[in-house]
Amino acid sequence: MTYPLPARLLDSVRIAWHITSWCNYSCDYCPVLVFHKRTRSGTPQDHAFDHYPVERWIEAFAAFPQKDILLKITGGEPFLDRENFRKLLLGVLAMPRYSIQIDTNGSWDPAYFADVDKSRLSLNIAFHPKEVDFATFFRRVRSIRKHGFHVEMLNFVLAPENLDVFEKHLEEVERDGFFVNLSPMNPTGVYLGRTVRSDREMDLIERYNVPIDVKYKVIRPKTRGRLCWHPALSYYVLYDGQIQVYCVGAFQNLFTEGPPPLPREAVACTLDECIGCTEMYRALVDEPLVTRPLSLYHRGEYVREVKAFRRKAALQRLAARIPFGDKLFGRPISLRSELPRPPRKPDLLPLESIKPALPADPVFGAVDGGPVLRARSRDRLYLSGWAASSRYGAPIEEVKLSLAGSEVGSVRYFYARSDIAAKYQRQELEQSGWRTMVWLPALSKGCYELSVEGVAPDGAAATLGRLMLEIID
Ligand code: SF4
Numbered sequence: 001m002t003y004p005l006p007a008r009l010l011d012s013v014r015i016a017w018h019i020t021s022w023c024n025y026s027c028d029y030c031p032v033l034v035f036h037k038r039t040r041s042g043t044p045q046d047h048a049f050d051h052y053p054v055e056r057w058i059e060a061f062a063a064f065p066q067k068d069i070l071l072k073i074t075g076g077e078p079f080l081d082r083e084n085f086r087k088l089l090l091g092v093l094a095m096p097r098y099s100i101q102i103d104t105n106g107s108w109d110p111a112y113f114a115d116v117d118k119s120r121l122s123l124n125i126a127f128h129p130k131e132v133d134f135a136t137f138f139r140r141v142r143s144i145r146k147h148g149f150h151v152e153m154l155n156f157v158l159a160p161e162n163l164d165v166f167e168k169h170l171e172e173v174e175r176d177g178f179f180v181n182l183s184p185m186n187p188t189g190v191y192l193g194r195t196v197r198s199d200r201e202m203d204l205i206e207r208y209n210v211p212i213d214v215k216y217k218v219i220r221p222k223t224r225g226r227l228c229w230h231p232a233l234s235y236y237v238l239y240d241g242q243i244q245v246y247c248v249g250a251f252q253n254l255f256t257e258g259p260p261p262l263p264r265e266a267v268a269c270t271l272d273e274c275i276g277c278t279e280m281y282r283a284l285v286d287e288p289l290v291t292r293p294l295s296l297y298h299r300g301e302y303v304r305e306v307k308a309f310r311r312k313a314a315l316q317r318l319a320a321r322i323p324f325g326d327k328l329f330g331r332p333i334s335l336r337s338e339l340p341r342p343p344r345k346p347d348l349l350p351l352e353s354i355k356p357a358l359p360a361d362p363v364f365g366a367v368d369g370g371p372v373l374r375a376r377s378r379d380r381l382y383l384s385g386w387a388a389s390s391r392y393g394a395p396i397e398e399v400k401l402s403l404a405g406s407e408v409g410s411v412r413y414f415y416a417r418s419d420i421a422a423k424y425q426r427q428e429l430e431q432s433g434w435r436t437m438v439w440l441p442a443l444s445k446g447c448y449e450l451s452v453e454g455v456a457p458d459g460a461a462a463t464l465g466r467l468m469l470e471i472i473d
């Protein structure tokens with residue numbers, strides 16, 4: 001059976017553009033391999049205007065034939081290259097068929113964009129408490145609003161270190177008329193191996209997010225093979241001009257080959273899990289939690305949907321205090337029972353000789369990749385491997401990363417590595433996987449030793465691997 005795209009959407013498209021990986025912040029939970037500064041040598045970085053001048057980008061967007069186009073811009077921090085970005089906004093917004101949504105950290109001067117038409121432009125401004133104090137952030141977002149920008153929502157990422165500060169300021173922000181999104185944190189950055197969430201975090205997630213968002217951002221059901229309209233409505237474009245039918249198509253160059261044709265019906269998902277943007281899983285044909293007709297799903301629609309849910313849930317919580325209140329008004333949906341089980345704590349290892357012998361070292365493991373990594377000063381590195389203890393199994397307490405003797409990161413969340421359990425024939429070693437993203441300090445050109453150390457619960461430690469890091473710029 002086929003599911004054609006509804007006729008009213010045949011001339012509509014959503015273009016999600018990762019415009020840059022350049023950012024002025026260093027959030028631990030950032031999913032992007034962000035860079036902080038431009039190269040001294042001028043070689044192109046992961047930034048749109050290093051690859052093509054702004055005029056070419058505007059021409060490329062002008063060539064999309066659709067009559068209703070939603071351009072979603074994410075980074076990095078899109079406003080950092082303010083000269084090019086201002087020209088881009090002026091050029092694209094001169095085309096009435098375009099509206100633009102931008103994800104930003106709000107750390108820029110809105111006065112510089114005074115001449116940009118803001119009537120089809122909306123912002124999602126994220127608060128990152130480790131990078132900016134609340135008073136400064138709030139002053140900035142009010143100033144951005146005062147300069148005529150439509151601040152569709154303020155985004156608070158529910159990272160463990162953010163919970164206190166968010167609960168403290170939530171009411172104040174809402175009182176001032178802002179919509180606050182409490183976004184479940186993806187397992188990214190230093191949390192790449194995190195598989196469990198605290199009760200407090202889950203309380204906030206379920207209180208402030210509609211069930212479909214909880215389902216696809218937290219429970220993460222399998223999507224492979226399910227029919228989905230998202231590819232029929234959407235492109236994904238990278239900073240270097242590569243474009244694909246989102247999220248199932250092959251990449252090609254927008255500037256030399258143009259955009260690939262979009263399917264005109266729902267197609268089978270090719271990924272195990274949905275990538276996780278709100279509009280994406282809402283396009284699944286068979287999803288029972290979808291409550292609205294298929295659309296480009298402008299952020300305003302999301303805000304209205306969440307507000308209606310919060311009003312209803314607040315009423316249900318009140319009604320639950322009176323006899324038969326829950327019968328009259330129902331109960332807020334909870335998906336807690338579908339959460340993945342927390343990983344099993346390892347038992348002490350049995351000392352049977354029939355199993356392959358464990359290494360003699362109290363702590364053992366490995367670092368993936370290497371032996372030489374190349375990066376620029378203040379870049380971000382992805383590192384992974386596994387670590388276990390011959391006395392305590394896995395997870396062990398911590399993996400520490402040091403550069404030339406100074407600690408640059410540590411890992412405390414571990415994920416399942418069935419290959420390691422199989423290799424040693426011991427289930428106790430399963431939760432031994434680690435992965436993280438590390439911010440590098442300012443470094444001059446040259447080679448530095450990057451060493452990785454595993455630490456067991458009794459404090460026993462051992463080096464898991466040493467890599468050479470070459471700073472090239
Ligand atoms: S989360 Fe956003 S603001 Fe923070 S480092 Fe990443 S791109 Fe920058």
Ligand code: SF4
Nearest residue numbers: 228230247269274280
């Ligand atoms: S379910 Fe998600 S990942 Fe799969 S095709 Fe749809 S939008 Fe893409």
